[in-house]
Amino acid sequence: MRYRVEELASRCDLSVDTIRYYQSLGLLDAPEREGRAAWYDDGHVATLGRIRDLKAQGFTLAMVKRALAGELDAGEEALAAAIQRPAAEGADLAPIGPMDLPELSEHTGVSLTVLESVARQGILIPSTEEDIPYGAEDVDAVRAGQALLDSGVPISELLALAREHDAAIGGIADQAVDLFARFVRDPIRAQVDDEDEAARRMVEALQTMLPAATEIIAHTFRRRLLTAARERLEADEAAQA
Known part of the structure; x- marks a missing residue:
């Protein structure tokens, strides 16, 4: 045809x-x-x-x-798919498909101007380079940010905090990926000759590592945040005594 x-x-x-x-x-x-x-x-x-x-x-x-182009073997292709659409067991996400910034604005009620400003500063990170790069996770994140704004936090201060967090967490993410490559992916490639079996093991390891690493980092941040809040309250009480 x-x-x-x-x-x-x-x-x-x-x-x-x-x-x-x-x-x-x-x-x-x-x-x-x-x-x-x-x-x-x-x-x-x-x-x-x-x-x-x-x-x-x-x-x-x-x-x-x-x-x-045939540049990905079975393991690399499986990992690429797993990275782009990681398993999120137990995640409480709304059934929302891919969307662009105007659609994200519509779902969250946050003005497009604000979202464009946040995206330009590299804080609202798209999941891909496509023209529909946002999803349910971004809806939740934007709504969380809006809740902070509604509580009285100035947007300039919130953006500054987000930038500092992004700069700090970037290095940790690179280290986590390096650990996976050196101690999981490379040994599996060296030990398993069957490409499909190697791909299966790598994807299983990745799907175990992602939530585990996320929980460790989130737990540490929560603990640090609560400790800092308690210390701040104690310092304020001491100053007023």
Whole structure:
């Protein structure tokens, strides 16, 4: 079968602009040219289906490109999917799909201007580089921030606190990833010859590590926060005595 770009877009339920965007990124081969006519075939249909499947797993377009080029082995592809869509057992998240900033504003009731300002400062971190990079977790985070604002915390002070936290936690995240690579991923690769079995073990280890590392860090922060609050109250009481 051969298709013009409009027919390919209809067949794959995509816009013509999306197809041309994928071509510009090198994800989709150029069509066959006959004079001024451009023809696509079933190979293009299959590639677009593969792109859809990978994006549904949470792959960024950069990772999609590597997967299409055969640059990811089974273990790397499984890890990439697990990283993009980590297991969140027990998470109390609303059933909200991917959204852009205007949709995030609509879900949270926080003005788009405020969200754009927060995003520009690198505090509202998108999950991917796509144009629908936010999800239920971001709704919860924005609502939590709004609760602090409603309690009287100035937005400038809240943003400053968030920036300091982001700067501090970035190094910890890098260390955690390095630990996983050195002591989990690399030994599994060295010890397990079967790619599918290695991929399964790596994903299981990652899904164990993510919530464990998150809980350790959250527990430490909660304990530090409560300790600091208690010490502040005791210092205020001593000053008033």
